[in-house]
Amino acid sequence: MQGLKTPQIMILESVRRLARERLMPLSRELDLKGEFSWEVVELFGEMGLLQIFLPPEFGGLEEDKCLMFSLIVEEVAKACASSALLIIIQAVGSYPIVESGSQELQERVFPRLASGKELIAYLVTEPDAGSDVASISTKAIKKGEYYLIQGRKCFGTNAGVANLSSVLTKTAPSEYTFFLVEMNSKGVILGKVEDKLGFRGSNTQEVFFEEVLVHERDIIGKKGEGFLLAMKDFDMSRPGIAALALGIAEAAIEYALEYATKRVTFGQPLIKHQAISFMIADAWTLIEAGRGLMSKAARLWDQGIRNTKYASMAKCFCSDAAMKITTDAVQILGGYGYCKDYPVERMFRDAKLTQIFEGANQIQRIIIQRELLRERNINLD
Amino acid sequence: MVNLTETERITLETIKKIVQKDIRPMAGPLDEKGEFPWHAHKVFSEVGLMATLIPEEYGGMGLRYLVFSMILEEISKVCASSALLLIAQADGTLPILYRGSEDQKKTFLPELAKGAIGAFAATEPSAGSDILSMRTRATYSEGLYVINGQKCFITNGSVADLICLFAYTDPEKRAKGISAFVVEKGTPGLSYGKNENKMGMKGSVNSELFFDNMRIPESHRIGEENEGFSLMMKTLDSSRLFCASQAVGIAQGAIDEALSYSRQRVQFGKPIAHIQAIQFMFADMVAATEAARLLTYQAAANIDKGRTALISKYCAMAKFLASDTAMKVTTDAVQIMGGYGYMKDFPVERMMRDAKLTQIYTGTNQIMRVVAGREIVRGG
Ligand SMILES: Cc1cc2nc3c(=O)[nH]c(=O)nc-3n(C[C@H](O)[C@H](O)[C@H](O)COP(=O)(O)OP(=O)(O)OC[C@H]3O[C@@H](n4cnc5c(N)ncnc54)[C@H](O)[C@@H]3O)c2cc1C
Ligand SMILES: Cc1cc2nc3c(=O)[nH]c(=O)nc-3n(C[C@H](O)[C@H](O)[C@H](O)COP(=O)(O)OP(=O)(O)OC[C@H]3O[C@@H](n4cnc5c(N)ncnc54)[C@H](O)[C@@H]3O)c2cc1C
Secondary structure, rough: OOOOOHHHHHHHHHHHHHHHHOOOOOOHHHHHOOOHHHHHHHHHHOOOOOOOOOOOOEEEEEOOOHHHHHHHHHHHHHHHHHHHHHHHHHHHHHHHHHOOOHHHHHHHHHHHHOOOOEEEEEEEEEOOEEEOOOHHHOOEEEEEEEEEEEOOOOOOOOOOOOEEEEEEEEEEOOEEEEEEEEEOOOOOEEEEEEEEEOOOOOOOEEEEEEEEEEHHHHHHHHOHHHHEEEEEEEHHHHHHHHHHHHHHHHHHHHHHHHHHHHHHEOOEEHHHHHHHHHHHHHHHHHHHHHHHHHHHHHHHOOOOOOHHHHHHHHHHHHHHHHHHHHHHHHHHOOHHOOEEOOOOOHHHHHHHHHOOOOOOOHHHHHHHHHHHHOOOOOOOO | OOOOHHHHHHHHHHHHHHHHHHHHHHHHHHHOOOOOOOOHHHHHHHHOOOHOOOOHHHOOOOOOOOHHHHHHHHHHHHHHHHHHHHHHHHHHHHHHHHHHHHHHHHHHHHHHOOOOOOOEEEEOEEEEHHHHHOOOOEEEOOOOEEEEEEEEEEEEEHOOOOOEEEEEHHHHHHHEEEEEEEEEEEOOEEEEEEOOOEEEEOOOOEEEEEEEEEEEEHHHHOOOOOOHHHHHHHHHHHHHHHHHHHHHHHHHHHHHHHHHHHHHHHEEEEEEHOHHHHHHHHHHHHHHHHHHHHHHHHHHHHOOOOOOOHHHHHHHHHHHHHHHHHHHHHHHHHOOHHHHHHHHOOHHHHHHHHHHHHOOOOOOHHHHHHHHHHHHHOOO
């Protein structure tokens, strides 16, 4: 990536080394066993990868946060996508507090997150509210200076392993409010752990809130600010999802490229067959284009310029590319690609998630068109 | 386009019922356990599906290829692995039917019809697409062939009662030096390596086979010596048709699942089935699947009607079109079901994993385009 400073290049270099030396050997096992790894949390916490968006005094980066975040996610995803998701969700879960939390809340939470040992989940999705976030039904009912949270969240990444969570609730019929919830509070009940196609090293779990008592000090930002915060969070996280997809795609096609130089059929290495070399050429073309979109979206965010359109374009384009590229990578390895002895089938399974979560790709297209109209001051609603 | 006789129609109806009753409920657990589908084998044996294409005189059902294709499609809608059992069965059986001696037919075909499991063993570690690079060697001496070598990825391999094995009898002569053999389970010198741990089609066993001075009587050679390659190719033509039918079934199964889900799933105040983006996806999915199905039926009809000049090209085209369609359709079906599609509680993620195999086995889609492209350019 052009325009990085020496210390940034050094950070990425050490992330690359960590990914290669520590995560690569773990990734296959995490996938096979479908297990969450605290070892990875520890490695990331020590390196500061779970703290990127915190203020510098709490271990966050000084500048180019979103770009560095994305590039770090990309490097990690090349070795282990489930581990990369850990970094993303930590950023997503803490973002509402970073962006809008009261001083008291920040002082309470930042030191804990700075330790790199505690995880924070982001609980927005509900069984009946996925794309349609506004239809959530989890309520926070005011009782004096307290609130009682009642409802059910699903698909919560790290929900079963996090100590903290940012939970989106309704505080009035169309008033959305984030609360910080300690996961060991009375009434927080963990539901089933999802058994997934991919990202099997990532914990995805259901959470029930049964009259969970929180204080009004636990409101993140202002009452009623929740929906806006959730949307702002996406501007930061979507370049990261794009990077996640790119990392998966790059690792898959790089593996296939190397395989194609060694495997011989009809007296030629595979890469000498145009059917194979063209697939690889297309894959890298998509990856380079995707990196352009991803870094543009991240850089705009870092400059404080509205990046919503680019963030959605990057997320949608890179994840569609990753699905195609990983499907082709399995193809290039033939029968071997289909077997668990090789990593590309895992990457294929992992890639699919990137088209679905953090806003399904259909929703990204809706956002892109909405931004296009907004830029042109056209209002059709 | 499809004209079925009354008997064929009844056969299909019966099988649809069996599929719903015995195959569908087990598809999820089978995938999870990753075992050979013994339950499917049992019901298939009972109703004669282990020998659909074998003439009735040898105990088979004597069905048209078209009807067998439709049966595979029906099974694959709910459990592609169970269909693969029958495909490997056919691949292992057809060489005997095509070129076996009357004696071999009388000995082996009725057994297969009763439920003996067949397999087709061609692929080796260094010979997949490039099958002539195989190294398994059969040396003749005094009424016997002594076979040494190994095979891999063989569907039904370690459970098969009869394996149709391809080996070089005269390696110098390449395509003109391969012979086919029937290898019975328990033959000394036959041993099994690992069964592959695969991404999908997990209810199917894919085995490594090793042959160490394995002795096969001359009477177990199928067809003439050194004429095995053309037999392999003829069998693969049919196998590609079957794979195409399987892929059409997988695609249709995924469409059915996503469709019923999208009618129920409400977001933004209405079922997602009423959203234009979703309807367009369905339109594309169904159009592509229907096109693949028709091409597949055409390929089957070409075999049934003995239009030899067209068989390879149509089977190849049907295979790659149907499997590419299955891959795209299943990926989209998962998308339509959102986060739920990604979970093992719903069958579409399995279908997506299963679909990927259809682009690879029995000749990869690149090889299918090599076959079709060559015929087309030649003016065939
Ligand atoms: C592994 C995993 C981890 C996750 N982690 C988290 C997490 O940590 N926190 C959290 O809050 N959520 C999380 N999610 C939830 C995720 O963000 C949702 O799955 C996603 O937003 C889609 O919602 P849904 O699954 O309900 O699909 P639905 O909203 O039901 O959508 C189904 C389909 O309809 C399409 N669709 C819906 N509305 C429209 C429309 N208006 N126009 C066109 N198409 C439309 C969608 O694109 C999709 O294809 C996670 C999900 C998964 C699978
Ligand atoms: C689950 C499973 C079941 C199977 N069942 C059986 C079975 O029952 N019996 C059996 O004999 N085999 C079986 N196979 C083997 C299967 O048929 C082979 O995997 C397949 O033919 C591809 O061979 P390969 O894996 O060695 O890939 P390779 O031949 O190494 O091909 C690798 C890649 O290169 C491409 N390629 C190769 N040559 C060319 C070329 N000239 N031009 C363009 N592209 C090219 C291929 O398309 C592929 O993308 C099975 C495989 C699997 C995975």
